[in-house]
Amino acid sequence: MTTSDETPAVNAWNEWDPLREVVVGSAAGACYEPVEPGNRPRVRGSDRPFPTGPKPRERIARAEEELDGLAALLESRGIVVRRPAEHDFSRPVSTPRFEVANQYCAVCPRDVMATVGNGIIEATMSRRARFFEYEPYRPLVYGYWESDPRVEWTVAPKPTMGPEMYREEFWEWPLEERYRRMHESEFCVTQDQVVFDAADMSRLGRDIIVQESMTTNRPGIRWLKRHLEPRGFRVHPVHFPLDHFPSHIDCTFVPLAPGLVLTNPERPIRDGERRMFTENGWKLVEAPQPVLADEQMPEYCQSSIWLSMNVLSLSPTTVVCEERERPLQELLSGMGMEVLTVPFRNVFEYGGSLHCATWDIRRDGGPEDYFPELGGLPELGGLPGPGGVPAPAGAGR
Numbered sequence: 001m002t003t004s005d006e007t008p009a010v011n012a013w014n015e016w017d018p019l020r021e022v023v024v025g026s027a028a029g030a031c032y033e034p035v036e037p038g039n040r041p042r043v044r045g046s047d048r049p050f051p052t053g054p055k056p057r058e059r060i061a062r063a064e065e066e067l068d069g070l071a072a073l074l075e076s077r078g079i080v081v082r083r084p085a086e087h088d089f090s091r092p093v094s095t096p097r098f099e100v101a102n103q104y105c106a107v108c109p110r111d112v113m114a115t116v117g118n119g120i121i122e123a124t125m126s127r128r129a130r131f132f133e134y135e136p137y138r139p140l141v142y143g144y145w146e147s148d149p150r151v152e153w154t155v156a157p158k159p160t161m162g163p164e165m166y167r168e169e170f171w172e173w174p175l176e177e178r179y180r181r182m183h184e185s186e187f188c189v190t191q192d193q194v195v196f197d198a199a200d201m202s203r204l205g206r207d208i209i210v211q212e213s214m215t216t217n218r219p220g221i222r223w224l225k226r227h228l229e230p231r232g233f234r235v236h237p238v239h240f241p242l243d244h245f246p247s248h249i250d251c252t253f254v255p256l257a258p259g260l261v262l263t264n265p266e267r268p269i270r271d272g273e274r275r276m277f278t279e280n281g282w283k284l285v286e287a288p289q290p291v292l293a294d295e296q297m298p299e300y301c302q303s304s305i306w307l308s309m310n311v312l313s314l315s316p317t318t319v320v321c322e323e324r325e326r327p328l329q330e331l332l333s334g335m336g337m338e339v340l341t342v343p344f345r346n347v348f349e350y351g352g353s354l355h356c357a358t359w360d361i362r363r364d365g366g367p368e369d370y371f372p373e374l375g376g377l378p379e380l381g382g383l384p385g386p387g388g389v390p391a392p393a394g395a396g397r
C-alpha cells in the first residue's frame with residue numbers, strides 16, 4: 001500500500017471520480033444466508049425450505065470466476081485491486097444476545113465498508129449472520145491505517161441484534177398492509193438501536209444521502225449525521241416509498257457523474273427529497289427495464305431484478321455494466337459514456353452486482369460541493385483533508 005504526499009491512501013468523495021484502488025469481493029467459503037429475524041430468505045418461485053450451511057463448491061466457483069473477471073478488467077485499466085482475506089463463514093455466531101448457525105460471505109464489501117473522504121467506516125450491519133462480516137477486510141484496513149496517518153478508521157457501534165431489535169411480524173404483513181404503511185418507513189428493524197448497512201449510503205461530494213430501509217433505521221442515519229457533519233458533510237435521509245422491501249440504495253438511486261443520477265422507474269424518490277437534486281441542476285435519468293424477469297433471477301438470489309442498474313463507475317465517463325444488460329448499456333453509451341461489460345449473473349445469487357461487489361478505496365478528486373443551492377455547508381474538518389490539514393479545534397459535536 002503506497003501513498004503519495006498528495007493523495008491519501010484512502011480517498012473517495014463520491015461514486016464517480018477516476019478509480020485508482022478498489023476491493024473486489026470473494027465468494028470463497030460462502031454459505032447460504034440463514035433464516036433470522038432480520039432476514040427471511042426464500043427460494044424464488046418455490047415453497048422449498050431455504051438451504052443452510054456452506055454453498056456447493058461449483059456454485060462458489062462460478063461466482064468466483066466472475067469476480068476474478070471483474071478484478072482482471074479493473075487491473076487491465078491500471079486500477080489496483082485488493083481482495084478480502086479468507087474467513088470461515090460456516091462457523092456459528094454466538095453472543096450473549098443471539099445465536100446463528102452460520103455466517104454469509106464476503107462477496108459484497110459495499111454492504112459493510114464505506115470510504116467517506118479519507119475515512120473508512122465499518123457499518124453496524126443489520127443481520128446476525130453478518131455481525132462479523134468486517135473481519136475479512138480488517139487486514140486491508142490495518143494496512144491503510146498503518147500506511148498513512150491521514151486515514152481515519154471508524155467502527156460504528158455494534159447493536160445487540162437481540163430479539164428486541166427486530167419486528168418479526170413485518171414478514172407477515174400482507175402487501176396491502178405494506179402499501180398502507182409505505183410512508184411510515186417501519187420495516188423489520190425497530191428504532192431503539194443504531195443500525196445501518198453501508199450500502200444504504202451514497203456519496204455526492206460534501207453531501208451524503210442515506211436510505212431509510214430494512215437495513216438502516218432512523219438512529220442509524222442520526223449516528224451517521226452526528227459523525228459526518230462535524231467533519232464537513234451534509235447528511236440527508238432519503239426515502240423511496242414504493243419500494244416495500246428497501247435494502248441498499250444502489251439498485252434504486254445510482255449517481256453516475258456530477259449532476260447525473262440513474263434512477264429506478266419503479267421506486268421514485270419522495271417528492272420533497274427530489275427537490276434537492278432538481279434545484280441544484282441535477283438530471284435524474286430512469287434506468288430501462290432489466291433484461292431478466294423476476295422468475296429468471298437465480299433461485300437463491302434475494303435481491304430484485306434491479307441488480308441490472310448496480311453499476312460501477314470507473315470515472316464520470318466510464319462505467320462497468322453486466323454483460324447482458326444491453327438496454328442499460330445502450331442508454332449509457334447514448335449519453336456519451338464508455339461502457340465496459342463483464343458477465344456477473346452468477347454473482348447475483350449473493351445479493352449484489354458490480355457496485356455491491358466492490359468497495360472503492362481511492363479515487364481522484366476531493367471534497368466538492370455539488371449542491372451549492374442547499375447552503376449551510378459545514379466547515380471541512382475532523383478528517384484530515386487531502387493536504388493533511390488537521391481538524392479544527394472543536395470539530396466534534
Ligand code: ABU
Nearest residue numbers: 247248251303304351
Ligand atoms: N443489495 C442490493 C439489493 C437491492 C435490491 O434488491 O433492489
